Amino acid sequence: MQNEDFLKDLNAFMQSKGFIYGPFPEIYNGVSGFYAYGPLGKLLKNKVENSVRSIFFSNGFRELECPTVVPDIVWQASGHLDTFTDQTVECAKCKSVFRIDKLIEEVTGKETAGWKDKQFLETIKKEKISCPSCKGAFKEEVKAYSLMMKTLVAGKPFSLRPETATVTYLPFKRLNEYFRKLPFAVFQIGKAYRNEISPRQHLLRLREFTQAEAQLFIDPKEKNNWTKYESIKKEKLPLYTSHHQEKQLKVELISLDDALKHKHIKSKAYAWCLHLAYKQFLSMGIPAERIRIRQHLDDERAFYADDAWDIEIKLNTFGWTECCGVHDRTDYDLKKHAEFSKQSLEAVRDNGEKYVPHILEIAFGTDRPCFTLMDMFYEKKEDGEGKSTFKIPYHMAPIDLAVFPLQKKDGLPEYAEKVKELLERDFIVDFDESGSIGKRYLRAAEAGTPYALTIDYDSLKMKDVTIRDRDTEKQIRVSEKELKETLKKLLSGEMKFL
Numbered sequence: 001m002q003n004e005d006f007l008k009d010l011n012a013f014m015q016s017k018g019f020i021y022g023p024f025p026e027i028y029n030g031v032s033g034f035y036a037y038g039p040l041g042k043l044l045k046n047k048v049e050n051s052v053r054s055i056f057f058s059n060g061f062r063e064l065e066c067p068t069v070v071p072d073i074v075w076q077a078s079g080h081l082d083t084f085t086d087q088t089v090e091c092a093k094c095k096s097v098f099r100i101d102k103l104i105e106e107v108t109g110k111e112t113a114g115w116k117d118k119q120f121l122e123t124i125k126k127e128k129i130s131c132p133s134c135k136g137a138f139k140e141e142v143k144a145y146s147l148m149m150k151t152l153v154a155g156k157p158f159s160l161r162p163e164t165a166t167v168t169y170l171p172f173k174r175l176n177e178y179f180r181k182l183p184f185a186v187f188q189i190g191k192a193y194r195n196e197i198s199p200r201q202h203l204l205r206l207r208e209f210t211q212a213e214a215q216l217f218i219d220p221k222e223k224n225n226w227t228k229y230e231s232i233k234k235e236k237l238p239l240y241t242s243h244h245q246e247k248q249l250k251v252e253l254i255s256l257d258d259a260l261k262h263k264h265i266k267s268k269a270y271a272w273c274l275h276l277a278y279k280q281f282l283s284m285g286i287p288a289e290r291i292r293i294r295q296h297l298d299d300e301r302a303f304y305a306d307d308a309w310d311i312e313i314k315l316n317t318f319g320w321t322e323c324c325g326v327h328d329r330t331d332y333d334l335k336k337h338a339e340f341s342k343q344s345l346e347a348v349r350d351n352g353e354k355y356v357p358h359i360l361e362i363a364f365g366t367d368r369p370c371f372t373l374m375d376m377f378y379e380k381k382e383d384g385e386g387k388s389t390f391k392i393p394y395h396m397a398p399i400d401l402a403v404f405p406l407q408k409k410d411g412l413p414e415y416a417e418k419v420k421e422l423l424e425r426d427f428i429v430d431f432d433e434s435g436s437i438g439k440r441y442l443r444a445a446e447a448g449t450p451y452a453l454t455i456d457y458d459s460l461k462m463k464d465v466t467i468r469d470r471d472t473e474k475q476i477r478v479s480e481k482e483l484k485e486t487l488k489k490l491l492s493g494e495m496k497f498l
């Protein structure tokens with residue numbers, strides 16, 4: 001359930017400190033589902049995306065960038081044009097349209113995954129649910145509403161991509177040529193668009209958003225012959241599933257090997273993908289106790305999906321929230337695109353046998369992790385000066401360092417400028433010379449900046465700088481010569497304050 005008061009505070013913090021602006025464009029009243037990243041928000045998003053890149057790169061993935069506007073035949077093949085819809089109800093009185101599943105979930109607190117139209121309508125009747133806008137009654141029919149954003153290119157129907165995944169499958173033949181053999185793995189980070197009906201969950205439900213989706217193309221015969229699995233099979237994951245014939249779902253730390261033995265997970269390659277997805281979120285600094293991995297119920301799993309789990313994160317604002325899906329899509333997508341394009345999308349085994357590869361997919365976005373980090377690490381201070389802090393893990397902080405000359409005179413600003421220039425190529429550095437030093441520390445803490453560097457009169461004589469730690473408020477003096485190396489070690493966690 002939603003924590004309204006905290007969301008209001010968090011939103012005010014995000015707007016006023018330069019993280020997130022919106023709904024956008026604010027001066028024209030804003031449209032829900034669109035937000036802008038301000039200077040600090042964009043730096044945070046860069047950190048998130050660089051973390052995603054570095055984890056995928058270090059696991060053998062390569063990055064692609066494909067167009068966001070694609071002819072509709074692609075979306076006919078993928079099924080999006082016909083079936084990528086939300087079920088809606090319309091108010092008979094004011095004509096407002098609502099997503100029926102979200103409406104029922106909000107009013108009753110019930111989980112509606114896998115529900116059919118009849119069940120939705122019966123619940124509206126039984127629970128006497130009325131229109132949130134005007135209290136009027138709903139029409140007794142469920143309508144499918146397309147989430148595709150449409151446009152025309154050279155007079156022909158095109159759509160903005162609703163996901164990055166499909167456009168990653170399309171160059172399969174080229175990729176097969178580039179990598180020379182399977183398995184190979186690629187990912188994209190980029191914009192996608194969905195015509196959401198009435199998005200009201202801030203960065204969690206956007207009409208324009210950034211996805212990060214990775215695909216492993218693999219020979220189905222090799223799914224259980226996955227050597228990378230061996231080094232991680234003892235790792236325990238917080239699986240949220242029904243264990244040992246019990247009906248109730250609960251979270252249990254289960255090793256991947258046990259999960260495979262009990263057939264919670266079907267293949268070694270899939271287990272490896274699930275672990276990799278989990279590692280993505282841990283690497284962003286999200287605490288393990290806030291993460292669970294939920295198995296899709298039979299009736300919410302897409303008909304072609306062989307194995308499907310979601311990574312869920314517990315937010316202060318919205319509670320448990322889906323942040324990533326890991327799916328075994330089998331050969332479904334390549335077969336569909338082969339059929340519609342009339343091209344062969346096959347690979348060849350060493351013995352000459354032809355086959356359609358399977359696709360294992362890790363699908364998430366970078367907006368939800370940004371929201372998650374702000375939701376979890378923003379702390380409103382109730383006492384004293386009423387200043388809030390942003391206790392984000394140091395390696396994810398938008399700004400790495402803030403440089404403060406103690407006074408605006410006697411050569412201190414000039415030396416501080418010199419220190420800033422020395423560090424700017426390796427770090428994101430802020431420079432602040434206005435107000436008392438105490439106020440400047442508070443401002444830096446609100447931005448989540450891990451280290452403040454103060455230049456005082458001794459600094460001019462000794463050619464050194466005082467480094468102050470955001471959380472412990474402890475200080476050390478470091479010579480200009482050793483400054484860069486020391487800060488690198490501090491920010492990577494390799495070195496700590498005494």
Ligand SMILES: [Zn+2]
Nearest residue numbers: 091094131134
């Ligand atoms: Zn109404």
